Amino acid sequence: MRLVQGNEAVVLGALAGGCNFYAGYPITPATEIMEQMARVLPARGGVFIQMEDELAALGAVIGAAWGGMRAMTATSGPGFSLMQEHIGYAAMTQTPCVIVDSQRVGPSTGQPTMPAQGDVMQARWGSHGDRPAIVVTASSVKDAYQMTQLSFEWADTYRLPVIVLLDAVLSHMRENVELPPAPPPFSRTLSPDVDVEKPFGNHPFVPFAETTRTIVTGLAHDETGATRGTVGHASEKIIRDAFNRLNHDYAAITQYREYRLEDAAWAVVSYGITARAARAAVDILRGEGMRVGLLELISLWPFPEPTVQSLARQVQGILMPELNLGQLILPLRAAVEGICPVAGLGRADGELFTPEEIANAMTSHSTHAERRVSHHA
Amino acid sequence: MPKMGEDLHQYLRQQMMPTVWCPGCGHGNIARAIATALEHLGTDLGQVAILGGIGCSGRTPFYFNTNAMHTTHGRVLAFATGLKLANPRLTVITAMGDGDALAIGAGHFIHAARRNIDLTVILYNNSIYGMTGGQQAPTTPFNFRSTTSPFGNIEPTFDTVDLALAAGATYVARTTTFDFAEMPEYILGAIRHPGFAVVEILSQCPTYFGRLNKLGDPPDMLEYERNHTIVADEESVISRDELLGNLPVGVFRQEIRPEYTHQYADLCQARGGAYRA
Numbered sequence: 001m002r003l004v005q006g007n008e009a010v011v012l013g014a015l016a017g018g019c020n021f022y023a024g025y026p027i028t029p030a031t032e033i034m035e036q037m038a039r040v041l042p043a044r045g046g047v048f049i050q051m052e053d054e055l056a057a058l059g060a061v062i063g064a065a066w067g068g069m070r071a072m073t074a075t076s077g078p079g080f081s082l083m084q085e086h087i088g089y090a091a092m093t094q095t096p097c098v099i100v101d102s103q104r105v106g107p108s109t110g111q112p113t114m115p116a117q118g119d120v121m122q123a124r125w126g127s128h129g130d131r132p133a134i135v136v137t138a139s140s141v142k143d144a145y146q147m148t149q150l151s152f153e154w155a156d157t158y159r160l161p162v163i164v165l166l167d168a169v170l171s172h173m174r175e176n177v178e179l180p181p182a183p184p185p186f187s188r189t190l191s192p193d194v195d196v197e198k199p200f201g202n203h204p205f206v207p208f209a210e211t212t213r214t215i216v217t218g219l220a221h222d223e224t225g226a227t228r229g230t231v232g233h234a235s236e237k238i239i240r241d242a243f244n245r246l247n248h249d250y251a252a253i254t255q256y257r258e259y260r261l262e263d264a265a266w267a268v269v270s271y272g273i274t275a276r277a278a279r280a281a282v283d284i285l286r287g288e289g290m291r292v293g294l295l296e297l298i299s300l301w302p303f304p305e306p307t308v309q310s311l312a313r314q315v316q317g318i319l320m321p322e323l324n325l326g327q328l329i330l331p332l333r334a335a336v337e338g339i340c341p342v343a344g345l346g347r348a349d350g351e352l353f354t355p356e357e358i359a360n361a362m363t364s365h366s367t368h369a370e371r372r373v374s375h376h377a
Numbered sequence: 378m379p380k381m382g383e384d385l386h387q388y389l390r391q392q393m394m395p396t397v398w399c400p401g402c403g404h405g406n407i408a409r410a411i412a413t414a415l416e417h418l419g420t421d422l423g424q425v426a427i428l429g430g431i432g433c434s435g436r437t438p439f440y441f442n443t444n445a446m447h448t449t450h451g452r453v454l455a456f457a458t459g460l461k462l463a464n465p466r467l468t469v470i471t472a473m474g475d476g477d478a479l480a481i482g483a484g485h486f487i488h489a490a491r492r493n494i495d496l497t498v499i500l501y502n503n504s505i506y507g508m509t510g511g512q513q514a515p516t517t518p519f520n521f522r523s524t525t526s527p528f529g530n531i532e533p534t535f536d537t538v539d540l541a542l543a544a545g546a547t548y549v550a551r552t553t554t555f556d557f558a559e560m561p562e563y564i565l566g567a568i569r570h571p572g573f574a575v576v577e578i579l580s581q582c583p584t585y586f587g588r589l590n591k592l593g594d595p596p597d598m599l600e601y602e603r604n605h606t607i608v609a610d611e612e613s614v615i616s617r618d619e620l621l622g623n624l625p626v627g628v629f630r631q632e633i634r635p636e637y638t639h640q641y642a643d644l645c646q647a648r649g650g651a652y653r654a
């Protein structure tokens with residue numbers, strides 16, 4: 001057991017996930033990830049480089065992935081906004097990589113040292129065009145470790161940029177955790193039976209090798225990489241297939257945690273740092289006799305529709321507190337429309353919710369919702 | 378430069394032919410020079426990667442039988458830096474337009490030069506934005522026309538050679554598509570050079586730059602290149618008068634300085650890590 005900072009857990013989780021390439025640009029509150037990578041990677045024979053901006057950082061990460069490395073970068077809001085073009089490029093070229101965004105208050109420079117959850121939609125929709133996305137978050141140092149590690153595995157399996165959302169508080173928070181020692185440096189071995197003629201689509205990721213003549217392009221292309229002819233259709237199919245792979249593995253990708261939900265008549269659905277206060281709020285309300293529980297979302301995208309729908313069938317109402325002015329509540333509402341009422345609780349002033357605030361909001365939601373139900377009766 | 382090879386087809390990706398380039402475009406001349414340089418280099422094509430930005434010039438990687446990346450506008454050097462660091466034994470060549478390298482990608486250009494990372498830049502300078510239809514570039518000469526400077530350009534230009542030298546590139550050369558012997562020679566010199574190497578090649582865009590500025594047909598434009606350049610490399614002695622109105626061409630720097638992947642390998646070794654440049 002030792003005290004580990006959230007950002008340090010990201011580094012350790014990345015090493016556990018085989019990360020051997022880091023390119024970045026400093027920004028609060030993600031900087032410690034970069035500083036620690038600069039210290040640990042050379043001794044492991046991995047690559048660390050400080051680039052001239054965030055577009056360059058993600059560009060280098062994508063180049064390194066095609067060079068055979070497990071690559072990542074980390075940033076915060078302003079840098080995450082800059083990265084959007086290359087997030088789209090990574091998606092279009094099916095390049096495995098991991099991007100950590102430690103959220104701070106925005107828009108713009110906002111409050112650099114204060115926590116927020118205002119990037120949950122940007123992480124999904126920030127880059128132009130359609131793309132499948134895996135976005136995860138964490139509410140503890142241990143989660144930050146595990147989700148970062150898992151992200152590298154998923155990035156490889158599903159061939160896409162996986163985004164890990166933290167926030168200023170979790171990045172800088174220290175918790176006692178027991179973590180295994182870092183594994184030996186990762187080295188990629190090429191399976192001899194890969195089809196080098198088909199580097200894209202439903203085929204495993206094969207980085208540049210002597211035997212490949214891959215052409216990687218952000219232009220619409222078919223599974224051979226060709227951009228001529230009727231590629232519009234072929235390109236759409238590659239993207240649809242990628243969506244389908246995520247749908248198919250929905251159960252494995254979807255990560256959540258249930259707390260006191262067994263007999264719950266009301267539920268808080270929350271994620272990231274806010275889930276900690278939500279859990280305490282549940283305890284307060286339980287103490288007052290209210291049958292309430294918490295569904296903590298750990299993977300945010302693909303949005304866990306079936307999971308929230310079955311919860312909505314069980315309870316009379318849902319409250320979603322989040323550190324923004326109402327973002328993840330949009331897909332939540334859309335998913336449970338007509339099943340149960342959803343109320344939101346938002347703030348974007350750089351403060352965390354207190355458990356009492358969430359408990360009060362839950363109480364008032366339940367009285368309103370009950371009143372609505374009796375009107376209909 | 379030894380005699381040029383007769384069969385350059387093995388270097389080209391036949392299924393991507395014909396190219397997107399307009400008839401008479403200088404980018405085709407440059408591609409031929411790259412193929413010639415690859416022939417003289419003799420390296421197995423599996424050990425070469427060609428990366429391009431976005432623009433007519435950025436299409437270059439499609440046409441070579443190597444691993445290739447067609448990246449984003451201006452940022453090819455970021456991708457190339459990551460690829461080179463991941464696999465330092467790879468020969469990494471980048472193709473960029475003047476807008477690509479000197480406008481949207483200027484930041485990446487100077488920083489890659491500063492690091493002196495072993496990459497080759499072939500900068501296709503046609504004084505205009507070709508792919509998007511003839512807009513002003515940071516290289517459009519004073520008073521010349523483009524679709525976004527319809528009354529003549531009022532901005533000074535960037536000089537690629539000055540910029541590359543100042544930023545720390547260790548091989549810097551400039552030539553033109555008229556100089557068909559120098560092109561492959563300089564490109565080969567750049568590829569062989571163990572550091573950040575820039576070859577700027579003045580290229581003709583008859584479709585936009587030529588038409589908008591009434592420079593005539595492609596042969597006239599080549600003639601124009603010849604008449605407006607002067608060999609002025611490290612060795613030549615030229616008067617100020619001779620330079621006036623002419624762009625110096627030649628090899629301006631060829632110098633060995635610590636190269637980035639080697640510096641990084643040394644750092645790893647000092648920390649006990651097994652990274653090999």
Ligand SMILES: Cc1ncc(C[n+]2csc(CCOP(=O)(O)OP(=O)(O)O)c2C)c(N)n1
Pocket residue numbers: 431432433434435450473474475476477478501503505506507508509514
């Ligand atoms: C981020 C971004 N901005 C703008 C464009 C549009 N665009 C494509 S190519 C290009 C300029 C091409 O000119 P240059 O780089 O000089 O290359 P050329 O086509 O002349 O070879 C522009 C502005 C783009 N693709 N991406």
Ligand code: SF4
Pocket residue numbers: 397398399401402403404433503507508581582583584585
């Ligand atoms: S538009 Fe100009 S630069 Fe582009 S291919 Fe045509 S001639 Fe060449």
